[in-house]
């Protein structure tokens with residue numbers, strides 16, 4: 319079993335080539351938005367600039383739907399300062415919810431899963447093995463990695479697990495899903511500082527979803543190198559569900575992938591946080607290089 323940690327060079331080569339340039343652009347836009355709100359907000363409070371007077375009221379009304387004859391520009395400043403605090407409270411509340419409603423994967427609970435969580439964390443060079451929680455959410459097939467202030471954790475929804483584990487004995491697909499989530503942690507997507515650094519820029523359409531798709535491609539690629547499988551099977555589970563995915567003829571599906579084209583497919587992909595499945599599968603089967611973000 320390969321247990322040598324990836325080098326920084328290897329990790330860099332697995333990352334989607336557009337991910338970091340887009341991230342940097344988003345951070346710059348984020349800073350500009352914060353500066354803009356602070357400057358115009360303070361100026362508005364002092365009675366100058368576009369946020370002062372009637373125009374400021376109109377913008378506020380447009381953005382909040384609240385019509386208020388008072389001076390609102392200062393409330394923007396207060397809000398933008400308060401948002402990081404609100405965010406912290408939010409992430410801890412979500413963490414509390416998952417801790418309250420899940421089982422933690424440990425050496426005793428699902429030890430075979432714990433074993434590869436431990437191995438992958440080591441190979442990814444994570445300082446600590448992230449806590450992994452198993453929970454059920456009424457049939458949803460999903461997994462995600464997320465964060466509290468200083469730590470990250472992974473939540474696995476039990477549905478795919480119970481069938482893959484018990485019916486198909488398909489530990490490889492479970493490995494791929496876990497590896498993908500741990501990759502988000504290694505690539506620092508699931509951190510408070512990352513999310514804060516693009517918090518406002520995330521509201522810019524097209525760019526924010528494109529960056530998200532690039533992140534997904536990056537993590538799929540890292541997961542392939544961790545697990546040593548293509549990762550196509552667990553993707554099929556996302557498409558046709560936990561029971562049927564084993565019955566899909568992947569070759570036939572891939573042939574039909576090329577038919578999933580056209581203007582509205584392009585628009586749909588552009589609006590999506592994850593690459594549409596035909597593109598994602600094609601990227602997985604290519605084994606190297608970056609997936610297609612737009613076309």
Ligand SMILES: [Zn+2]
Pocket residue numbers: 498502533534537
């Ligand atoms: Zn992901």
